[in-house]
Amino acid sequence: MFRIGQGFDVHQLTEGRPLIIGGVTIPHDKGLLGHSDADVLLHTVADACLGAIGEGDIGRHFPDTDEAFKDADSAKLLEHVWKLVKEKGYELGNIDCTIIAQKPKMAPYVGAMQERIAALLEAEKEQVNVKATTTEKLGFPGRGEGIASQAAVLLVKRNG
Numbered sequence: 001m002f003r004i005g006q007g008f009d010v011h012q013l014t015e016g017r018p019l020i021i022g023g024v025t026i027p028h029d030k031g032l033l034g035h036s037d038a039d040v041l042l043h044t045v046a047d048a049c050l051g052a053i054g055e056g057d058i059g060r061h062f063p064d065t066d067e068a069f070k071d072a073d074s075a076k077l078l079e080h081v082w083k084l085v086k087e088k089g090y091e092l093g094n095i096d097c098t099i100i101a102q103k104p105k106m107a108p109y110v111g112a113m114q115e116r117i118a119a120l121l122e123a124e125k126e127q128v129n130v131k132a133t134t135t136e137k138l139g140f141p142g143r144g145e146g147i148a149s150q151a152a153v154l155l156v157k158r159n160g
């Protein structure tokens, strides 16, 4: 049995925050603003997985009004989401993610992001694809005001 899910998230870029994307800290003059560590890519992956199992979104599971999630490590949130996926009997088929950012260049960090996401989803690196695009200086990503991310996931239930 197969289930598909998709995720989309946006966070604002601001000074004085580290830039953490896909569990990787990227040197940059700005970072992403959020209640948690604002890891836009891990949030997208979590939302795609929750969508695939019909469990809503990360805002429902980890409300941004709850102090428990202030500055939360998004990897921990994704670990929790992955536990829900496994409880329903699914494993990863594959996931394909796109980071939408004018700056900085993501290409040098994409391999490390794929490894991190694969580890969190208990899968092989080959099952995870991360890519990046600019918006050719158009819109909020193009102006460097924020970074967006989207993902499509395929979950598989063996013998189910």
Ligand SMILES: Nc1ccn([C@@H]2O[C@H](COP(=O)(O)O)[C@@H](O)[C@H]2O)c(=O)n1
Pocket: 100, 101, 102, 103, 104, 105, 106, 107, 108, 131, 132, 133, 134, 135, 136
């Ligand atoms: N933040 C980004 C954006 C893009 N890339 C890489 O550059 C390629 C060209 O980007 P375009 O927006 O002009 O299509 C893209 O395919 C990525 O490989 C990047 O590393 N970081």
Ligand SMILES: C[C@@]1(CO)OP(=O)(O)OP(=O)(O)OC[C@H]1O
Pocket: 009, 033, 034, 035, 036, 037, 038, 039, 043, 058, 059, 060, 062, 063, 064, 065, 069, 070, 071, 072
């Ligand atoms: C992750 C959570 C919870 O800390 O907060 P943020 O970092 O603000 O992220 P967002 O993608 O806006 O929504 C989910 C939130 O509830």
